[in-house]
Amino acid sequence: MKEIICITCPKGCHLKVDEETFAVTGNACPRGAVYGANELRSPVRVVTSTVIVEDAGTSSARPQTPDCDSRTGNACPCKPAGAVLARRLPVKTDRPIPKGKMFEVMAEINRVRATPPIKVGDVLIPHVAGTDGNVVATKNLP
């Protein structure tokens, strides 16, 4: 028997799942039974991280953006202090990947470089770590 906490809703039922039959007890609703069985059979997670932006430079040598667009909230031209040309691009796997592959996925994410322009949803790594998930951008990088 494996004990896990159900995360389907905020209640947090303490489930007991049989490792062979995947039978679930301790669940207050049917969704708990499904979660419990899946969590033991093939647990999956979405991985979110960042990737290095090519040519963003270090903070001391950051180029200044030539123009600004007040409506989109993009950078202002005058010697900015904040992370204007972002050094990192946020990314995620576009679907949950097997939990056991999280660190493998991270290793691939750490190797890849993003080159602007990039749009939300652009694929940076297809079929990451041999899964059916792709690593995609979660922010626009003009």
Place this chain on the structure above:
Amino acid sequence: MDFDVVIIGCGVAGADCAYELAKYDLRLCVLEASNDVANGTTKANSAIVHGGYDPLPGTKMARLNVRGTAMMGELCRKLDVPYRNNGSLVLSLAEEDDETLRTLYAQGLANGVPGLELLDRERTLALEPNLSPAVRGALFAPSAGIVNPWELCLALAETAVRNGAELRLSAPVTAIRRTAGGFCLSTPKGEVTARYVVNCAGTFSDRIAAMVGDRSFAIRPTKGEYFLLDKSEGTRVDHVIFQCPTPAGKGVLVTPTVHGNLLVGPNAVPTGPDDTANTPAGMDYVRASALRAVPGISFRDNIRNFAGVRANSDRDDFILTESAAAPGFFHAAGIKSPGLSAAPAIGPELLDLLEGAGLKLKKKENYIDSRRRVRFHELSDEEKNALIREDPRWGRVICRCETVTEGEIVACLHSPIPPVSVNGVKRRVGAGMGRCQGGFCGPRVQEIIARELGMDQTEVLMDWEGTWVLCGETKGGSAL
């Protein structure tokens, strides 16, 4: 000889010596162990300018306290250091305190403290309505005040540097040798020779003295712990509020700061020379003691605790003298409370001692005796706009809590004594001093330091050597 005079230590005492000596045609050097000035006792104390009724009449402490306090207003005006002459009250909270107040009053008169008054309960409460209803009366010292101690030190040191003094940071003195007609001091950055040496090494001054074979005194470092409360508590009292002193010290005080916060502390516990840790017992004691005098203090609004180490010694007085063991070697040691108040008078005192020992003093012709620092939030709308038009960075607020702009941070990074750490910037312009304690502005200040000083952001320290902030980049390295 490289220098006529070398000062060891750039706390407020060393800085005032440098400031006074730099008025003369001398080759002058200040050696500071830390990577910034004001980084020991000077940055962590009550920030009080005492009236001068505490020290026993006839002591150097009594004389220099009253003199230093009298000089403080003009000095701070000249060097643009935040100072407020808000006066102090010593409270009587029990019958036996009445006698103590009378003793302090008599001492104050003997020491020449101006304007002292014994107040009855009504007048005390009229001045400070938030005091405990148990208050019976108070000793009022109108000459007392509050000051920004690290900015005072910085201003003195900057002025000395602008007038030609050489400041070497991260240069702890590790050994001292007598040479023909002077001394040779070893530091990790090389040797320095000088005819005269002034020991202003604070809690380490006995160790420095021992390097020339002088074991005539010992420092007994004594820790004091504090609470610094949000500006929402800053008007809880208007004067510096003391309770009656005990043999351990002047007790826990409650005071506004020149920045508008409320400062509460300290206790007094023997410790090592650089132990600035806070303890549960110390904080509990300070909290409970302060509430006896000012019951309404909301400690929920605390924004920071800190501890400072007083350079108490085994003597009852400041040690301001030429070393008997090493002629030409002078001490400004054991500068305990009221050391900050006395600081403006310590430099002139040392100057007299050095002159008496044969140092030739010739006034400099073009001595710069002024300093200005632009504080954006204090400017008028027109002045703000003029600055921003000139350099847009003055319009970018980096520290939201204290309204410190990028312009101020950049200016301090190119000042006579540029900071090399996040806290160094904080001590100069106040960024990170507010209620969020640098949570928002810390990363941006780091970035500006790296950019302006041409270093990698991972090299920027929180404060003294070894206080690294970042251990590297994510993804295993640089994007370059």
Place this chain on the structure above:
Amino acid sequence: MTEHELVVIGGGPAGLAAALAAWEQDVRDILILERDNQAGGILNQCIHNGFGLHRFQEELTGPEYAGRFIDLVKQTDIQIRTDTMVLDLTRDRVLHAVSPRQGYEAIRAGAVILAMGCRERTRGAISIPGARCSGIFTAGAAQRFLNMEGYMVGKRVVILGSGDIGLIMARRMTLEGAKVLACVELMPYSGGLTRNIVQCLNDFDIPLYLSHTVTDIRGKNRLEQVVVSQVDGNRSPIPGTEMVFDCDTLLLSVGLLPENELSRQAGIEIDPRTNGPLVWENRETDLPGVFACGNVLHVHDLVDYVSAESEQAGIAAAAYLHGNRPAGGEIRLVNGTGVSYTVPQHFHREAETLELFFRVRNIYRNAAIRVLDGDAQIARFKREHMAPGEMENIKLPKVLLDRVRGNVLTVEIEEAPV
């Protein structure tokens, strides 16, 4: 002095949603003032997923959630002015702001929406004893370094506080190669969402110590050790229970505080329980024409609720600008047993459906929320599970409100019989 119909202070999720809602109500002159160099607020550094399940029926990351609102704003004539810090707000709705491009300026607003968000409680706020070494970060500051600037703050980490940001950072630091040794929580229950306990701690075998706290911080320069002790029922450390962790980093996730310095300057009444303005059901403060929404009003758990609340404020600001004022006398809401605050704190008798947000003081199982008009119960809502870390909400329909006789409603928790 320039003039604008509606000025929104803050371009995070609250400000963006409020401005969009006002735009949809035909307010055409809207200015958002944002202090950072881009819109999106704290969502820009919250790169994890779990946002938008209510609002968009899909799981988005923080930047994606913010991006959707920014894209919507781009389709309007709403102006966002970044790098702009509001320094002062007067009672007659004049804002004083400063920015590199506009300099120091005064702006008169027909209506103002406060959407400044919140800040993290610091080491000082909870007076953690110990050395003054480096290596102690609020979780949010570390998150900014890690996710936006691309820097690691340390390699061996202890986290104090089991709020969601702390839990999220436990996972982020682990995935980036750091070793997270423990998450330490003062209370006997976690302050974060259960899914985060599972996915951020349990997934990586990071122990959670409930009823524990940090009792000492050691390190001459950089943090070297933290001491963790168990606490008793009064949250006092129990001597003899100390555990020492060798670590270089301590992250603090010990609570959030609404940032109401501007509101206080304007003399707006603040509820000491929420640390946010006291508001009517339309999120109007006691200063007419000034509204508040999002984390500046009260700290939320879910950005989806921030958006919903901010839309209400935007709609109300538009109504104010169009001359429509809520009708009816005041009915106050009182916190009964087990309730630590409610938002709104009062409402107009003629209000349409009243949606009430609040937090409970304890963990409850099989309990009920009761709404009382004097002694008479007018509504009762069963709940299988309630916790202080999870904001509750109930809806009181107009038919119910119409029956209220008194001018005070009490909200309380009825515990299940043991």
